[in-house]
Amino acid sequence: xxxxxxxxxxxxxxxxxxxxxxxxxxxxxxxxxxxxxxxxxxxxxxxxxxxxxxxxxxxxxxxxxxxxxxxxxxxxxxxxxxxxxxxxxxxxxxxxxxxxxxxxxxxxxxxxxxxxxxxxxxxxxxxxxxxxxxxxxxxxxxxxxxxxxxxxxxxxxxxxxxxxxxxxxxxxxxxxx
Amino acid sequence: xxxxxxxxxxxxxxxxxxxxxxxxxxxxxxxxxxxxxxxxxxxxxxxxxxxxxxxxxxxxxxxxxxxxxxxxxxxxxxxxxxxxxxxxxxxxxxxxxxxxxxxxxxxxxxxxxxxxxxxxxxxxxxxxxxxxxxxxxxxxxxxxxxxxxxxxxxxxxxxxxxxxxxxxxxxxxxxxxxxxxxxxxxxxxxx
Numbered sequence: 001x002x003x004x005x006x007x008x009x010x011x012x013x014x015x016x017x018x019x020x021x022x023x024x025x026x027x028x029x030x031x032x033x034x035x036x037x038x039x040x041x042x043x044x045x046x047x048x049x050x051x052x053x054x055x056x057x058x059x060x061x062x063x064x065x066x067x068x069x070x071x072x073x074x075x076x077x078x079x080x081x082x083x084x085x086x087x088x089x090x091x092x093x094x095x096x097x098x099x100x101x102x103x104x105x106x107x108x109x110x111x112x113x114x115x116x117x118x119x120x121x122x123x124x125x126x127x128x129x130x131x132x133x134x135x136x137x138x139x140x141x142x143x144x145x146x147x148x149x150x151x152x153x154x155x156x157x158x159x160x161x162x163x164x165x166x167x168x169x170x171x172x173x174x175x176x177x
Numbered sequence: 178x179x180x181x182x183x184x185x186x187x188x189x190x191x192x193x194x195x196x197x198x199x200x201x202x203x204x205x206x207x208x209x210x211x212x213x214x215x216x217x218x219x220x221x222x223x224x225x226x227x228x229x230x231x232x233x234x235x236x237x238x239x240x241x242x243x244x245x246x247x248x249x250x251x252x253x254x255x256x257x258x259x260x261x262x263x264x265x266x267x268x269x270x271x272x273x274x275x276x277x278x279x280x281x282x283x284x285x286x287x288x289x290x291x292x293x294x295x296x297x298x299x300x301x302x303x304x305x306x307x308x309x310x311x312x313x314x315x316x317x318x319x320x321x322x323x324x325x326x327x328x329x330x331x332x333x334x335x336x337x338x339x340x341x342x343x344x345x346x347x348x349x350x351x352x353x354x355x356x357x358x359x360x361x362x363x364x365x366x367x368x
Contacts, residue, residue: 016359027239032226
């Protein structure tokens with residue numbers, strides 16, 4: 001087979017390929033005019049980049065606004081959570097809590113529950129935080145103590161094992177030998 | 178614009194690979210059509226109709242090919258604005274033709290082509306139909322290249338330039354396809 005002739009019709013013609021060309025040529029495309037209907041119009045090229053850029057900017061702005069609103073809400077809702085314990089205290093008055101809250105003893109408990117001001121809330125939260133801090137400190141101290149005890153015990157065990165290891169080794173060597 | 182087109186000497190034998198993408202005949206014509214020159218599309222049709230015809234002939238019944246060629250070019254005219262690289266008109270319309278052939282088989286029921294005995298045409302044409310059927314039964318990669326070479330009379334470099342395939346793959350497809358076709362033709366009388 002003449003590859004050059006098959007590729008670009010150059011070189012010596014291949015009789016078999018020529019015969020095939022002749023036969024298959026009967027099926028060749030017969031030119032026909034293309035009739036484009038008058039109402040058929042080619043659409044203008046559209047560039048979507050500016051639209052996409054605007055959409056992306058709007059989306060980003062909305063996202064940023066959403067995040068900002070969420071942050072604002074969460075920062076506002078934190079003091080409201082701290083408001084819950086005093087309301088419970090108001091319904092079930094307890095003398096211990098009343099003392100700890102450093103409120104005047106002669107003030108009626110009912111009034112405490114109805115009157116809510118930011119000053120009081122801040123005061124309560126700071127008191128709770130201080131108590132929590134004290135508790136956390138106590139827990140930390142206990143943990144440190146437990147760690148120290150455990151560390152001491154480990155040291156002791158380590159020392160014991162080191163003092164026994166050489167003898168064992170010698171013993172083992174002796175046995176092997 | 179028409180002066181530019183004349184300078185480029187439009188002919189079906191133009192090798193797109195010889196020009197830079199911005200100045201190929203296809204690119205100039207596509208831009209002209211997008212600017213409202215409807216005649217420019219007629220020239221693109223003249224250049225690429227044999228390619229589309231060959232691609233379809235390798236895939237769909239012969240009786241459907243001519244109508245499908247027209248449909249494809251009308252579709253291409255409507256969607257020309259979606260063509261990003263104006264110089265790639267050939268590979269683009271070739272892809273449309275391949276997709277349309279797939280759609281044709283998906284939508285249409287199983288069809289049987291009219292036998293040549295019933296058609297009562299000359300022996301050359303009946304032989305051609307038989308060989309075309311053999312080519313259609315070859316692996317897909319070889320069908321299109323062989324039809325474009327043997328039926329439409331394109332050379333390997335022209336096939337590569339118009340379809341967007343590499344010259345190397347067209348060469349391989351032609352060589353292997355022809356080898357297989359010869360083997361299958363060995364079972365036929367005559368050739």
